[in-house]
Amino acid sequence: MRKDPLSWIEAELEQLDQAGLRRRRRVRQGPQGAVVVLDGRELVNFGSNDYLGLASDERVKAAAVAAVQEGWGAGASPLVSGYSVLHQRLESRLAEFEGRESAVVFGSGFAANMGTIAALVGPGDAVYMDAKNHASLWDGARLSRADVRVYGHGEYRQLERLLERGGQYRRRLIVTDGLFSMDGDLAPLGELVELAHRYEAMLLVDEAHATGVFGAGGRGTAEHLGVEKEIPVQIGTLSKALGSVGGFVVGSRILIDWLVQRARSYLFSTAPPAPMAAAAMAALEIVQTEPIRRRRLLESADYVRAELRRQGWRLGPSMSQIIPVLVGRPETALEFSAALAERGLFVPPIRPPAVPEGESCLRISLCASHSSGMIDALLEALAVLAKRFLS
Ligand SMILES: *Cc1c(COP(=O)(O)O)cnc(C)c1O
Numbered sequence: 001m002r003k004d005p006l007s008w009i010e011a012e013l014e015q016l017d018q019a020g021l022r023r024r025r026r027v028r029q030g031p032q033g034a035v036v037v038l039d040g041r042e043l044v045n046f047g048s049n050d051y052l053g054l055a056s057d058e059r060v061k062a063a064a065v066a067a068v069q070e071g072w073g074a075g076a077s078p079l080v081s082g083y084s085v086l087h088q089r090l091e092s093r094l095a096e097f098e099g100r101e102s103a104v105v106f107g108s109g110f111a112a113n114m115g116t117i118a119a120l121v122g123p124g125d126a127v128y129m130d131a132k133n134h135a136s137l138w139d140g141a142r143l144s145r146a147d148v149r150v151y152g153h154g155e156y157r158q159l160e161r162l163l164e165r166g167g168q169y170r171r172r173l174i175v176t177d178g179l180f181s182m183d184g185d186l187a188p189l190g191e192l193v194e195l196a197h198r199y200e201a202m203l204l205v206d207e208a209h210a211t212g213v214f215g216a217g218g219r220g221t222a223e224h225l226g227v228e229k230e231i232p233v234q235i236g237t238l239s240k241a242l243g244s245v246g247g248f249v250v251g252s253r254i255l256i257d258w259l260v261q262r263a264r265s266y267l268f269s270t271a272p273p274a275p276m277a278a279a280a281m282a283a284l285e286i287v288q289t290e291p292i293r294r295r296r297l298l299e300s301a302d303y304v305r306a307e308l309r310r311q312g313w314r315l316g317p318s319m320s321q322i323i324p325v326l327v328g329r330p331e332t333a334l335e336f337s338a339a340l341a342e343r344g345l346f347v348p349p350i351r352p353p354a355v356p357e358g359e360s361c362l363r364i365s366l367c368a369s370h371s372s373g374m375i376d377a378l379l380e381a382l383a384v385l386a387k388r389f390l391s
């Protein structure tokens with residue numbers, strides 16, 4: 001008998017099981033929202049990126065439904081015949097919203113990051129990466145075949161030393177999350193802007209978790225930190241606070257023209273269905289007309305962090321709606337997540353490789369649609385766990 005060439009996978013999966021690292025998918029029935037049904041169980045949902053509660057908003061749904069009447073699949077790459085009036089209009093709205101010359105919409109934020117980085121640098125160039133950057137930024141950096149230089153999370157002084165020593169490169173690109181997806185803290189954008197100027201490097205900021213949430217206008221961490229005009233390459237996603245799907249890049253007209261020529265995840269991928277653009281425009285409108293949502297969200301995040309720190313939990317440097325409750329071992333994260341589910345609360349356990357070894361956590365994502373009763377229930381349940389875990 002010939003050996004199954006895929007039999008090695010069984011052994012690998014077994015190892016994941018042993019280490020408490022095997023993932024399984026929960027099936028959601030019904031819409032995304034503050035309360036969800038997962039695997040048949042109704043739970044208050046602290047495990048989505050639907051930060052403003054727009055994924056199931058009636059206006060967003062209605063916009064998508066109306067657009068579906070005009071057709072569904074895009075049928076081709078945007079460069080062939082897949083680019084519709086709705087895609088074009090969404091790009092204009094995004095550019096206008098962000099106060100930039102131009103925008104381009106990709107099928108996902110992941111695709112936007114991969115395609116953009118690989119279009120900006122190549123062999124003979126360097127990419128400077130924060131150690132905690134998102135997986136899609138790493139994949140883009142590796143794909144580019146530029147030299148990847150890593151600096152410690154937020155350690156801009158270390159970045160400066162790397163830049164100082166890297167004068168031989170043709171082009172250089174500094175890449176960072178604006179709001180880090182696991183730690184919930186912000187990049188030191190003021191310092192990064194200053195370094196990018198001084199060393200004549202390009203700067204790319206991924207605002208995936210901050211678009212719609214941070215800044216008075218909801219434009220992200222660069223707005224919040226007052227450096228918007230200094231970020232030449234800004235990336236966002238339509239799939240988190242905007243409750244839709246798709247990624248986008250905003251910047252100068254020449255930048256966007258270049259990405260349309262060279263970003264392979266754009267060129268060689270079918271345009272997303274046009275109704276996604278209609279839904280995203282409706283969501284964008286809500287972001288602009290209802291700033292109360294992001295204010296309420298960040299206020300409840302301040303409250304939850306203060307209470308959890310008072311209970312004795314380690315939250316790391318979080319200063320946002322993303323609140324990792326650090327427990328260390330993956331098995332502990334699993335056990336606590338199960339204990340919270342017993343009380344009707346969904347808080348996902350986060351384990352390596354999503355976080356470094358020893359930094360397993362419960363990742364609380366707050367949404368504007370959580371009621372104060374829901375938040376109090378979470379705090380009470382964590383207070384009970386704190387007595388067990390921290391004593
Ligand atoms: C989620 C995420 C992405 C990917 O965006 P999608 O639209 O979900 O593909 C990119 N960057 C960061 C920092 C993210 O958290």
